[in-house]
Amino acid sequence: MIGNILITVAFIASIFTIIMYYYTNKGYTNTLKLARLGYHITAVSVIAASAMLLHAILTHQYQFKYVYSYSNSELPMGLLMSTFYAGQEGSFMLWLLFTAIIGLILLEYTSKRDDLEPRVMMVFTLATSFLLLMVSPVLKSPFTYIWADPQFIDVKSINSAFLSMPFLQSFFFSDPNSDSHFVKVSSELVGVLKANGISLNEFIIDGKGLNPLLQNFWMQIHPPMLFVGFSMATVPFAFAFAALMKNKYDDWVKQSLPWVLTGTMILGLAIMLGGYWAYGVLGWGGYWGWDPVENSSLVPWIIGVASIHTLLVQKKTQNKGGAGKFVKTNLILCIMTYLLVLYSTFLTRSGILGDASVHSFVDPGMMVYLLLVLFVMSFTLLGFGAVAYRWKFLTQNFSHEENVLSRELALFTGAVTLIASAIIILFGTSAPIFGTSVEIRFYDEMHLPIGIIIGLINGFSLLLKWKSTNGKDLLKSSKNSFIGAFILTALIVVGGGIYDFPLILFVLSSAFALFVNAEIAIKIFRGRKLFLGAYVAHVGIALFFLGVIFTGGYTRDMQVDLPKNETVSVLGHDLTFKGYDLIENGKKYAFNIEIKDGGSSSVIAPVMYIAEFNNSLMREPDILSRFTNDFYISPLGYTDGTSGEEHNHDTAGEIISLTKGQSTLLDGKTIRFNEFVMSEDFMSAMQSGESFFIGAKIDVLANGKTYSVEPRMINEKGQRSFTAEDIPELNLSIKLENLDASGKVNIIVAAMDEQTEDAAETTTAKGKEVITVEASIKPFIGLVWLGVIVMVAGFIISAVRRTKESQA
Amino acid sequence: MKNKYIFGGGIIVVFLGFMLFLFTQTNVSYENDFTKIKTVDKTIKATGEWVKEKHYQFNSSKRILTFFLRDNNGNEIKVVYNGSIPNNFESCTSMVVTGKYQNGYFQASDILTKCPSKYEEQMPQEAS
Numbered sequence: 001m002i003g004n005i006l007i008t009v010a011f012i013a014s015i016f017t018i019i020m021y022y023y024t025n026k027g028y029t030n031t032l033k034l035a036r037l038g039y040h041i042t043a044v045s046v047i048a049a050s051a052m053l054l055h056a057i058l059t060h061q062y063q064f065k066y067v068y069s070y071s072n073s074e075l076p077m078g079l080l081m082s083t084f085y086a087g088q089e090g091s092f093m094l095w096l097l098f099t100a101i102i103g104l105i106l107l108e109y110t111s112k113r114d115d116l117e118p119r120v121m122m123v124f125t126l127a128t129s130f131l132l133l134m135v136s137p138v139l140k141s142p143f144t145y146i147w148a149d150p151q152f153i154d155v156k157s158i159n160s161a162f163l164s165m166p167f168l169q170s171f172f173f174s175d176p177n178s179d180s181h182f183v184k185v186s187s188e189l190v191g192v193l194k195a196n197g198i199s200l201n202e203f204i205i206d207g208k209g210l211n212p213l214l215q216n217f218w219m220q221i222h223p224p225m226l227f228v229g230f231s232m233a234t235v236p237f238a239f240a241f242a243a244l245m246k247n248k249y250d251d252w253v254k255q256s257l258p259w260v261l262t263g264t265m266i267l268g269l270a271i272m273l274g275g276y277w278a279y280g281v282l283g284w285g286g287y288w289g290w291d292p293v294e295n296s297s298l299v300p301w302i303i304g305v306a307s308i309h310t311l312l313v314q315k316k317t318q319n320k321g322g323a324g325k326f327v328k329t330n331l332i333l334c335i336m337t338y339l340l341v342l343y344s345t346f347l348t349r350s351g352i353l354g355d356a357s358v359h360s361f362v363d364p365g366m367m368v369y370l371l372l373v374l375f376v377m378s379f380t381l382l383g384f385g386a387v388a389y390r391w392k393f394l395t396q397n398f399s400h401e402e403n404v405l406s407r408e409l410a411l412f413t414g415a416v417t418l419i420a421s422a423i424i425i426l427f428g429t430s431a432p433i434f435g436t437s438v439e440i441r442f443y444d445e446m447h448l449p450i451g452i453i454i455g456l457i458n459g460f461s462l463l464l465k466w467k468s469t470n471g472k473d474l475l476k477s478s479k480n481s482f483i484g485a486f487i488l489t490a491l492i493v494v495g496g497g498i499y500d501f502p503l504i505l506f507v508l509s510s511a512f513a514l515f516v517n518a519e520i521a522i523k524i525f526r527g528r529k530l531f532l533g534a535y536v537a538h539v540g541i542a543l544f545f546l547g548v549i550f551t552g553g554y555t556r557d558m559q560v561d562l563p564k565n566e567t568v569s570v571l572g573h574d575l576t577f578k579g580y581d582l583i584e585n586g587k588k589y590a591f592n593i594e595i596k597d598g599g600s601s602s603v604i605a606p607v608m609y610i611a612e613f614n615n616s617l618m619r620e621p622d623i624l625s626r627f628t629n630d631f632y633i634s635p636l637g638y639t640d641g642t643s644g645e646e647h648n649h650d651t652a653g654e655i656i657s658l659t660k661g662q663s664t665l666l667d668g669k670t671i672r673f674n675e676f677v678m679s680e681d682f683m684s685a686m687q688s689g690e691s692f693f694i695g696a697k698i699d700v701l702a703n704g705k706t707y708s709v710e711p712r713m714i715n716e717k718g719q720r721s722f723t724a725e726d727i728p729e730l731n732l733s734i735k736l737e738n739l740d741a742s743g744k745v746n747i748i749v750a751a752m753d754e755q756t757e758d759a760a761e762t763t764t765a766k767g768k769e770v771i772t773v774e775a776s777i778k779p780f781i782g783l784v785w786l787g788v789i790v791m792v793a794g795f796i797i798s799a800v801r802r803t804k805e806s807q808a
Numbered sequence: 809m810k811n812k813y814i815f816g817g818g819i820i821v822v823f824l825g826f827m828l829f830l831f832t833q834t835n836v837s838y839e840n841d842f843t844k845i846k847t848v849d850k851t852i853k854a855t856g857e858w859v860k861e862k863h864y865q866f867n868s869s870k871r872i873l874t875f876f877l878r879d880n881n882g883n884e885i886k887v888v889y890n891g892s893i894p895n896n897f898e899s900c901t902s903m904v905v906t907g908k909y910q911n912g913y914f915q916a917s918d919i920l921t922k923c924p925s926k927y928e929e930q931m932p933q934e935a936s
Binding site: 401402403404409412413416417419420423424427428431432435436437438439441442445446449450453559614616617636637654655656657658662664665666772 | 811816820823826827830831837838853863865866871892893898899
């Protein structure tokens with residue numbers, strides 16, 4: 001309740017702040033203090049509300065629907081804290097929290113710089129207001145009580161001490177299909193509980209828990225970082241808008257540069273942390289899949305990067321007074337960065353991409369959808385409205401001619417190439433709105449030429465001088481780098497066996513960028529180290545490109561079966577499956593696989609487990625990282641083969657899962673599971689640990705006749721084995737594979753002679769533990785990570801330098 | 809001014825042209841009417857509900873997964889997928905399968921499982 005009040009207070013205070021800043025900007029002097037007070041109330045309320053939510057999560061207050069839905073009592077501290085943003089309400093809350101905190105820093109920053117504060121903070125606070133609306137009690141507040149809408153909660157989450165209480169019986173429901181029982185939690189139940197002196201918090205003692213896909217280290221870093229990046233994207237928008245309001249375009253550039261650099265750095269790092277998460281833990285095989293969610297955070301980043309380059313031109317060309325060059329471009333790019341953050345939020349949160357992404361989305365409802373639309377529209381109108389309003393003035397005052405061989409034009413061309421990339425990704429990502437979509441190769445093939453151009457411009461723009469460059473000088477200065485690039489490319493082409501012409505060009509252009517930047521960086525290193533930023537970042541992107549070329553173009557992979565203790569040669573390595581270990585209290589299976597390559601040998605252990613959360617098989621890869629490549633093993637499946645001795649059908653045939661009384665059609669035969677047959681003294685045998693069996697009566701209807709068989713599970717002193725029964729008339733063998741108490745059986749239906757057909761495949765497999773894996777070798781993937789780290793380092797150096805300059 | 813337009817405009821025009829061309833080559837449309845899927849000889853993303861009553865089959869030696877999808881009008885198609893059972897398969901309710909309809913079944917090259925992460929919203933009908 002207090003949480004909702006805090007959010008409401010923050011919202012009202014934010015509106016008040018906007019109005020007070022508006023009047024301050026109009027010239028009133030007594031409103032500034034009120035505006036600052038208003039913003040502080042907003043920020044403090046948001047921080048307090050976030051602290052309350054975190055407290056509710058840490059103390060397991062399952063009376064809050066959000067806490068119940070995304071956390072449980074077993075999660076370790078770090079992951080428990082990360083459930084703060086596991087759902088839609090909380091992730092907006094986190095975005096809001098970072099926005100509020102950044103606003104406090106921004107207020108301090110702008111208050112020291114002329115009359116910047118009211119205009120910047122007015123727009124910035126408006127963004128905060130929209131986020132507050134998103135988590136407000138009328139929309140999607142994380143503080144909504146669980147009984148606000150009647151909920152069916154699994155009895156597993158209920159304190160068993162209360163289950164037998166008579167007054168509760170009318171709230172119990174069962175689902176015969178899944179054999180689970182639920183308690184209907186509604187306001188009536190809360191009333192009944194209260195009347196009997198039971199608090200809801202004693203009643204519900206566990207939550208649904210966190211999706212196992214999210215239960216790892218990266219969940220604790222990647223989303224918060226992304227939201228810091230998103231929040232910081234608001235700042236350049238506010239600066240650009242403030243400049244348009246005042247109709248003065250010189251100072252905002254140096255004032256916003258440190259923000260743009262820091263925000264872009266954080267967003268970029270966050271995106272690639274997500275990539276590493278997908279690669280190293282989720283087992284998606286690669287670090288980038290052009291998934292809509294990935295794309296939609298990449299697009300604002302690309303525009304942010306483009307804006308850095310054109311902002312630098314404007315700053316550089318301000319030397320002789322005036323606003324400098326690319327005034328309009330900069331305004332538009334800074335506005336676009338934030339609009340794209342909003343658009344990406346709209347795409348990923350409105351449910352519009354429901355069918356297009358591996359990230360699962362829940363339709364958040366019409367209200368959220370409309371508010372998101374309103375949010376995007378408002379800022380689009382605000383941003384572009386202001387540009388349109390000033391357009392005549394802008395074109396009259398700020399139109400410049402650029403020389404062909406000038407750094408200005410090179411940077412502009414680079415920025416435009418980045419914009420082209422953004423348009424392409426945006427186009428492909430938005431396609432599902434119009435009922436279509438693009439294949440992955442659309443993005444890959446489009447970005448090959450873009451990458452080549454970016455590499456070349458990256459190198460050339462630094463060799464070109466401002467204003468104009470003598471062609472001969474350019475040739476002279478680029479000679480060393482070109483020679484170096486040609487040699488490196490030749491080595492890579494010959495050594496790596498690359499014969500694809502566009503890829504060779506891409507290698508060449510990336511190598512060129514690498515050499516140009518490295519050469520300059522080494523020269524500067526002896527002098528003013530703060531000027532290194534751009535070159536370091538560019539070396540990073542060149543390394544990144546090279547890593548992308550190698551892994552994208554030359555990854556080799558194959559699917560193999562690895563029988564236990566048998567050595568199989570895979571991609572030039574000898575793999576031996578050594579058996580599995582139980583890890584994490586026996587919940588997960590780690591499959592030890594020994595990799596031998598020449599003299600060296602190492603063991604890696606991909607993991608599989610059944611997650612209770614969604615009753616699904618989860619797979620985690622493991623990676624042997626080496627200097628030149630990663631050996632990546634992703635598990636696909638496992639059979640323990642313990643019962644394979646008497647019949648060889650365990651790997652051949654179709655697995656069919658049936659519940660009692662159900663039938664299915666297979667190759668024109670109806671297969672029906674009638675009932676379980678138990679050994680006579682079944683119950684007592686099971687309890688005393690004696691041998692017993694459970695059989696499944698299976699009828700096969702074919703050619704108008706019914707054939708009955710009864711494959712069994714035999715339990716001898718705890719050792720389970722399964723039998724197969726043959727129907728010679730139909731050449732069928734039916735084997736019980738598994739059964740469970742809910743009345744479901746898995747049977748394997750195979751042709752009796754199938755093992756002879758599949759002899760080659762099954763002979764090695766029969767009676768053995770076999771793990772099926774996808775193995776791949778990813779050459780020089782380390783360059784991708786190294787490139788990102790170097791790039792981030794470059795960004796940090798630049799941000800420090802530009803922060804110092806912004807105080808001048 | 810001119811140079812900026814030549815370089816910038818040139819790049820945008822060339823890439824937009826290339827993009828539209830490649831789009832016509834790589835676009836895959838969504839289809840939720842299975843009667844149409846059977847008539848089109850083109851890669852398509854079929855969206856439908858998993859027919860759980862018909863039970864999936866998995867041939868582990870050949871690695872072939874077979875199951876049925878149903879569209880809103882009750883039309884069913886058999887889906888055949890070469891590969892391992894996708895994550896979340898057991899708990900999902902509907903799917904997006906990418907592929908082509910041929911020889912009486914839908915040969916899928918990719919499966920996207922959609923899971924009800926808020927199953928409680930469906931529970932009232934099932935539970936009562």
